Amino acid sequence: MSKEQVQVLQPEGFNKSRWTQLPRDVLIGHEAILQLPEIIADIKPGKSALLITGGTTREVAGEAVANLLSGMYDISRFIAGKLDSSTLEECAKAASPVDFLIGIGGGRVIDCAKIVSYKQGKPFISVPTAASHDGIISGRATLPTENGSVSVEAHPPVAVVADTGIIAKAPHRLMASGCADVISNYTAILDWELAHRIRGEQISEYAIALSKMTAEILVKDANLIKPGQEEAAWIVVKALVSSGVSMAIAGSSRPASGGEHKFGHALERLIPGAALHGEACGIGSIMTMYLHGGDWREIRSSLHHIGAPTTPKELNIPDEIVVEALMKAREIRPERYTILDMGLTRESAEYLVQLLYEE
Numbered sequence: 001m002s003k004e005q006v007q008v009l010q011p012e013g014f015n016k017s018r019w020t021q022l023p024r025d026v027l028i029g030h031e032a033i034l035q036l037p038e039i040i041a042d043i044k045p046g047k048s049a050l051l052i053t054g055g056t057t058r059e060v061a062g063e064a065v066a067n068l069l070s071g072m073y074d075i076s077r078f079i080a081g082k083l084d085s086s087t088l089e090e091c092a093k094a095a096s097p098v099d100f101l102i103g104i105g106g107g108r109v110i111d112c113a114k115i116v117s118y119k120q121g122k123p124f125i126s127v128p129t130a131a132s133h134d135g136i137i138s139g140r141a142t143l144p145t146e147n148g149s150v151s152v153e154a155h156p157p158v159a160v161v162a163d164t165g166i167i168a169k170a171p172h173r174l175m176a177s178g179c180a181d182v183i184s185n186y187t188a189i190l191d192w193e194l195a196h197r198i199r200g201e202q203i204s205e206y207a208i209a210l211s212k213m214t215a216e217i218l219v220k221d222a223n224l225i226k227p228g229q230e231e232a233a234w235i236v237v238k239a240l241v242s243s244g245v246s247m248a249i250a251g252s253s254r255p256a257s258g259g260e261h262k263f264g265h266a267l268e269r270l271i272p273g274a275a276l277h278g279e280a281c282g283i284g285s286i287m288t289m290y291l292h293g294g295d296w297r298e299i300r301s302s303l304h305h306i307g308a309p310t311t312p313k314e315l316n317i318p319d320e321i322v323v324e325a326l327m328k329a330r331e332i333r334p335e336r337y338t339i340l341d342m343g344l345t346r347e348s349a350e351y352l353v354q355l356l357y358e359e
């Protein structure tokens, strides 16, 4: 093709480019953890690994992984009790001599592994022990700060190994929370489209289509999402992976995080640990769907059906704190424009919370 022809095909001023990073290996299934040695042999990340777990997930899967890999790799361990700057600093020290990292646990442990490995330019493997969040494969990490949660740039895992046997044995509350995280994609998308119309924010139709389809398939399969079932773990993990891919395509968490997530992050700041991440976002999604004029009852009944909470009372959270979180949501990541950034009044916020209890 001649230079002239190229110029015709590329209109002047076209300067877009996007680097989409995805994991190389994604293994989901029964006893998947036993295939970790093959996955690592495929990737060849080096000879020494730091296993990052939480206190509970060390018992649930961390020691089993250590036993499986010791003899093949030099294994060291780090327990990330919480996700804050001092934990990240300690973890970075523990990670500095090793070749690669393995995060074994819930969202906080995986985000810890993601951030530290990214900063040190080392590969990390994600081993989720619960289907509680859609950060399993995403290249972003959520970091709680004094001013609320921030979404920080990181990189996706080189591999994901999701053992449905381990995940099915985790408390059902965690899986229901992961479902709520995915169901909240419905309102995240509406917020992104709103920001596109009002502020000209660039959207990705591919990311939107995938994020929406993921929530739709999950809701369609809701009858199969039962406590303790490996099939349920299989369905939910696939949805979480798919939602993560939508974020990778977008290059941000936009297709899976809108006003309902800003509300969730604000709630976590006001009453830390009272709700799981997905639980808070699910409740937020009922309220923001109402504000969007959409079918908020459908969101509520899907959450209820899956076993996720739909009212603050179920989480022992006072209604007034939920009102406060709705009012504070606009302070979280203010550059992310959503329906909660359009001048919500306290009176309306109080009405939204009462709506959650409507028979």
Ligand SMILES: NC(=O)c1ccc[n+]([C@@H]2O[C@H](COP(=O)([O-])OP(=O)(O)OC[C@H]3O[C@@H](n4cnc5c(N)ncnc54)[C@H](O)[C@@H]3O)[C@@H](O)[C@H]2O)c1
Pocket: 054, 055, 056, 057, 060, 105, 106, 107, 108, 109, 111, 129, 130, 132, 133, 134, 135, 136, 138, 139, 140, 141, 142, 149, 166, 167, 169, 170, 171, 174, 177, 181, 253, 276, 277, 278
């Ligand atoms: N990076 C992203 O794209 C992304 C996406 C979604 C959520 N997140 C972040 O992830 C975090 C939420 O994740 P989470 O809900 O998993 O919370 P979490 O990591 O705090 O885990 C919740 C609890 O589940 C326990 N747990 C995990 N697996 C278990 C098992 N098999 N058996 C028993 N207990 C088990 C943990 O010990 C912990 O107490 C938040 O910080 C959120 O912002 C990040």
Ligand SMILES: O=P(O)(O)OC[C@@H](O)CO
Pocket: 134, 135, 140, 141, 142, 149, 150, 151, 181, 253, 256, 257, 261, 262
């Ligand atoms: O960037 P945030 O708001 O943490 O969103 C990421 C993830 O929680 C989406 O489900």
Ligand SMILES: [Zn+2]
Pocket: 133, 134, 181, 256, 257, 261, 277, 278, 281
């Ligand atoms: Zn989320």
